[in-house]
Every structure is written in structure tokens, then in C-alpha cells.
Amino acid sequence: MKSFKTKIVLSATLALLMSFVFTINSFAANWPVLRQGARGHEVTAMQILLNWRGHSPGGTDGIFGPRTDAAVRNFQRSRRLTVDGAAGPNTLSNLVGTVRQGDRNEAVRAAQFLLRNKFGMNIAVDGVFGPQTRDATLAFQRAHGLSADGVIGPNTWRTLFGARARSIPMPQAQTPQPQTTQRNGTMVRYDRNNPNQLLIRSNGQTTPYFRVREVMCGPGNPNSSCNRSSCPRFFYIDSRLVDVLHATRGRVGPLIVTGPLRCTAHASTFSSGTGSFHARGLAVDVRSGNGSATLERIYDAAIASGAVGGATRHFTPRNDTYISRSGNFVHVAVRP
Numbered sequence: 001m002k003s004f005k006t007k008i009v010l011s012a013t014l015a016l017l018m019s020f021v022f023t024i025n026s027f028a029a030n031w032p033v034l035r036q037g038a039r040g041h042e043v044t045a046m047q048i049l050l051n052w053r054g055h056s057p058g059g060t061d062g063i064f065g066p067r068t069d070a071a072v073r074n075f076q077r078s079r080r081l082t083v084d085g086a087a088g089p090n091t092l093s094n095l096v097g098t099v100r101q102g103d104r105n106e107a108v109r110a111a112q113f114l115l116r117n118k119f120g121m122n123i124a125v126d127g128v129f130g131p132q133t134r135d136a137t138l139a140f141q142r143a144h145g146l147s148a149d150g151v152i153g154p155n156t157w158r159t160l161f162g163a164r165a166r167s168i169p170m171p172q173a174q175t176p177q178p179q180t181t182q183r184n185g186t187m188v189r190y191d192r193n194n195p196n197q198l199l200i201r202s203n204g205q206t207t208p209y210f211r212v213r214e215v216m217c218g219p220g221n222p223n224s225s226c227n228r229s230s231c232p233r234f235f236y237i238d239s240r241l242v243d244v245l246h247a248t249r250g251r252v253g254p255l256i257v258t259g260p261l262r263c264t265a266h267a268s269t270f271s272s273g274t275g276s277f278h279a280r281g282l283a284v285d286v287r288s289g290n291g292s293a294t295l296e297r298i299y300d301a302a303i304a305s306g307a308v309g310g311a312t313r314h315f316t317p318r319n320d321t322y323i324s325r326s327g328n329f330v331h332v333a334v335r336p
């Protein structure tokens with residue numbers, strides 16, 4: 001009798017579970033298959049992602065023409081996927097990358113583009129994953145039965161690409177917008193194709209000391225250990241970080257950036273991973289460029305710099321900059 005009751009309970013539980021699974025499945029969306037001749041928002045998002053991965057499709061016009069076809073094939077070749085020019089589940093899932101609040105890159109821009117243009121959400125398409133993009137992501141995830149964590153990972157990407165277009169209302173602002181003060185620097189976008197471009201400080205002026213090639217990830221920067229052709233063309237650096245580097249350089253002379261910004265693929269080879277400040281444009285490592293300054297002096301100069309405003313081992317409410325010595329370099333970071 002007991003086992004009969006258990007069986008009833010078990011089958012009821014199973015039925016409940018199955019209906020739950022069925023409910024989830026009813027929201028599930030599959031990756032589309034995009035190939036030459038296709039048009040639409042998914043094609044635009046794919047073109048932005050191809051740019052991000054370093055394979056330019058020539059433009060982001062939503063039209064899958066010959067140049068987009070060549071870019072897809074190049075990407076497929078670089079990932080050892082079947083080279084057929086058709087962007088389906090394998091290609092698209094390799095093309096996307098997980099993005100979350102604090103990230104600034106072209107993958108964020110691609111997701112924002114779909115949220116705005118395919119799902120009618122009133123958000124900026126600026127490549128900066130702020131509170132507004134997070135709120136839109138949460139609403140999108142809830143509307144599609146996804147686990148609502150505000151992070152755009154594989155399932156959310158698949159649904160962004162695969163779900164049918166419809167209008168999803170923006171929620172009332174749930175996350176307060178951060179106060180913008182002079183102390184909060186802005187993320188500045190840089191182009192790897194312009195390696196001699198000067199870095200811009202938070203006052204809007206360039207620094208004569210540092211250029212794009214010194215901080216970018218990948219080939220062209222002798223201080224970067226990343227050799228990937230997939231390094232993104234565009235990357236972002238916090239102008240407060242540039243302020244600190246500039247002021248420190250003014251005190252101790254030439255500096256070499258030994259730990260430049262990292263692309264997603266490169267960052268994942270470090271234990272700190274893609275959450276690393278180096279992957280988010282918030283930190284670099286430096287040492288003396290001509291051996292004239294000891295690490296001790298660089299450290300002290302960074303602390304003494306007005307832009308730093310005093311440094312401690314950790315961020316404090318009054319302190320946006322974090323400096324540490326490690327091995328043969330000084331690590332400089334700014335608050336996210």
C-alpha cells in the first residue's frame with residue numbers, strides 16, 4: 001500500500017515536472033540559420049559581432065551580402081567550424097559572448113541593437129552595459145521564461161536571435177541611475193585600426209604620453225601577450241585610469257604598460273577571467289620605461305598624483321583608485 005501511494009506521488013510529481021518542462025520549452029527559441037541573401041535585425045547583430053571578433057563584414061547594414069559571407073567564412077575557419085558561410089547554431093553560439101553590467105564592447109552593442117530594434121525596448125545602443133541595459137535584459141528574460149539574472153549568456157543570446165520579433169515594455173527604472181560626478185570618469189572607445197591615436201583624459205583632453213597601441217590587446221602592441229586575430233577592433237578604457245597614468249608619468253618619466261587591456265578570449269586564459277579589470281578597461285600594469293624609476297617610486301608617484309587622490313589597498317568610499325605592487329610591475333585600477 002505504501003509503495004502504491006509512493007508511486008502515485010511519484011507519477012504526480014513527474015507529471016508536474018513534465019508540464020513545467022513543457023512550459024519552459026514553449027518559450028524556447030532556436031538559433032536561426034543566416035546565409036547570403038538574408039536581411040534583418042539578426043543580420044545586423046551578427047555583423048556587429050563579426051566586427052567584434054575581428055572579421056569585418058564591410059558594414060552593419062542588415063544585408064547578408066558577399067562581404068558578410070566572406071567574414072562568416074573567415075570566422076568559421078578561425079574557429080575550425082564547417083566553412084559554409086551559413087551562420088547557424090554552431091557559428092552563432094561561437095560568435096556571441098557573455099556580457100553583463102560593467103562591460104563595454106561591441107557584443108554589448110549587438111545585444112542592445114536586438115533589444116531596441118527587434119523587441120522595441122527604448123534603450124541606448126552605445127556598447128555600454130549600464131543599469132538601463134540590465135533592466136531591459138531582465139524584462140526580456142522574464143518575457144521569455146529565461147532565468148532572470150540580467151546577464152546575457154548563451155540562452156539569452158539564442159533567444160535574442162531566435163525568438164520572433166515583438167514589443168516588450170520597458171519596466172519602470174528598477175536600478176537607480178548612478179550619479180555622474182566629475183570624479184566618475186567616462187569609458188572612452190578606441191579603435192585598434194588607429195594605433196597612434198592618443199588616449200583621452202577625463203577632462204576631454206588627450207594625454208601626450210600614451211597611445212592606443214600601448215594599451216590595446218593583440219598584435220601591434222609589443223607589450224600584449226595576445227596574438228589573436230579575433231582581438232576586437234574597438235575597446236574601451238576608463239578615462240580616470242588615463243588620468244592616473246598621465247599624472248604618474250609626469251612625476252617619474254617614461255612608463256611601459258606591461259599589462260594592457262585584454263580581449264575576452266585572452267582574458268579567459270588568466271585566472272581572473274573575463275571579469276578582470278584588465279578585460280573591462282579599468283586596469284593596467286606599469287613599470288619604468290627607461291629603468292630610472294624604481295617600482296617604489298612609481299607607486300609613491302601614483303599615490304601622490306592629484307588624479308589618484310590617495311590610494312589604499314582597496315577601494316574606499318572616498319577613493320576610486322586601487323594600486324598594488326606585484327612582481328615587477330605596479331597594478332593601477334579604478335572603481336567600476
Ligand SMILES: [Zn+2]
Binds near residue numbers: 217218227231
Ligand atoms: Zn586579445
